[in-house]
Amino acid sequence: MRAVGLVANPASGKDIRRLAGKASVFDNREKLAIVRRAVIGAIAAGARRFVYMSDSHGIVKQAIAETTIPRGVRFEALPSSGTASAMDTIVAAEQMAQKDCAVVLVLGGDGTNRAFVRGWRDATLVSLSTGTNNVFPVMAEATVAGMALGLIAAGKVASRLVATQAKVIDVDIEAEEQDIALIDAVITRDAFIGAKALLDPSQLKEALLCRAEPAAVGITSLGGLVRPVSDKDDFGLHLTFTKGGRQLLAPMGPGMFAKVEIGKTRLVKFDQAVKAQGPSVIALDGERERVIAPGQRIEMRISRRGPWVVDLAATLQRAAKQKIFLRTM
Known part of the structure; x- marks a missing residue:
């Protein structure tokens, strides 16, 4: 089975623009909760293998530690470049491109997603907004985003049917x-x-x-x-x-x-x-x-030679049409 990639940027959503405008910030505890819900959703949809960026604040690692993981589900931490900068994301993307990741969850803003795409140009992404400039990522419930991740990684929904290539x-x-x-x-x-x-x-x-x-x-x-x-x-x-x-x-x-x-x-x-x-x-x-x-x-x-972006609604609609989550008693 192909893997789900996980990337959480600990620095996103905290820069001077949010502070100067007195906007809300995404603290790392909230990002941890988002990752945790996404992992639970992905496992429920059939994901069994995860590869994640070792971020400088251990967001994904701690989210996994706080989640009850079924037997047979594996997580692999990628070696970090240790810069606590965008280079960590770029390097993680380069590594994920070699790890047979079917789809990658990216938590951050436009800058985080740009860094990831610098490392892996044609990746298939589910990008959730936790940044300051948030045009590329979307606001969505992480549980649902996780379900889409799991459906694609498990091969239950083909990414080519629910993803479009970005500019x-x-x-x-x-x-x-x-x-x-x-x-x-x-x-x-x-x-x-x-x-x-x-x-x-x-x-x-x-x-x-x-x-x-x-x-x-x-x-x-x-x-x-x-x-x-x-x-x-x-x-x-x-x-x-x-x-x-x-x-x-x-x-x-x-x-x-x-x-x-x-x-x-x-x-x-x-x-x-x-x-x-x-x-x-x-x-x-x-x-x-x-x-x-x-x-x-x-x-x-x-x-239009950028990354492939998953349409969450289209993915779950296909799952519903195929009755993937429906069980006979």
């Missing part, structure tokens, strides 16, 4: 390692990274968005409140930010509004290059990540 932005930086974004890539006027969160709209130069969601916060909402683009649309959106442009009132973070001056907007086809050059900083999925030197060139392209 992704490939970022090519001259003479440097390629990078990706799952939701948005933003070029700023900053000279250095500093705080990773994008809170000052005056520093924004341009943005390329896979998804422009009006019912979200952060950079995606800037596009969404002007020209919405969904995950189902086979194109993206390019925005520029110009002094004297149209003024948009938008939520830059939880409980945090700002007036943003919008320049030009245009739709961008798949694999159409969007070019820029430094000096600048590029932010990926809401966080400043890379410094671009003066004259250094960047090319960004959107495609």
Whole structure:
């Protein structure tokens, strides 16, 4: 039987944007409870093998310890890179790709999911929201998410019937390692990274968005409140930010509004290059990540060559149609 992967980011949902906006945070005890319910749901649906990231706070390990595990169910802890950073998630993803994981549960926000996909590009994911920027992951009951994990790992529901491939932005930086974004890539006027969160709209130069969601916060909402683009649309959106442009009132973070001056907007086809050059900083999925030197060139392209995302409702509907959970007395 194929495995279920488990990833919980202990740092997600606690950054400055949530604190500054007085938003609720996801503490690690809550993440532990989410993992525990997901594991119970997966076992009930037939999962018998789990592989998990050894996070720096032992969230998954403790969740397993607090759960009554039936005989015959096995858990494998992956060696940690020990950085207590996104690199732990990247390394865990690379290892899971070699462990015959049918599907992976990721607890975190857009940044956590981006890190995982950097390690395993075409993974099949169930991503539950416990972060700050939460466009890619979904809010769902962990028990139900676990049932979907178990159905897929046990081969009772084929992932190809209930998962769709997500869009992704490939970022090519001259003479440097390629990078990706799952939701948005933003070029700023900053000279250095500093705080990773994008809170000052005056520093924004341009943005390329896979998804422009009006019912979200952060950079995606800037596009969404002007020209919405969904995950189902086979194109993206390019925005520029110009002094004297149209003024948009938008939520830059939880409980945090700002007036943003919008320049030009245009739709961008798949694999159409969007070019820029430094000096600048590029932010990926809401966080400043890379410094671009003066004259250094960047090319960004959107495609539907990202991870596969499981539709939880569709998975459970198939299980119901097949009467998988129905037993004859």
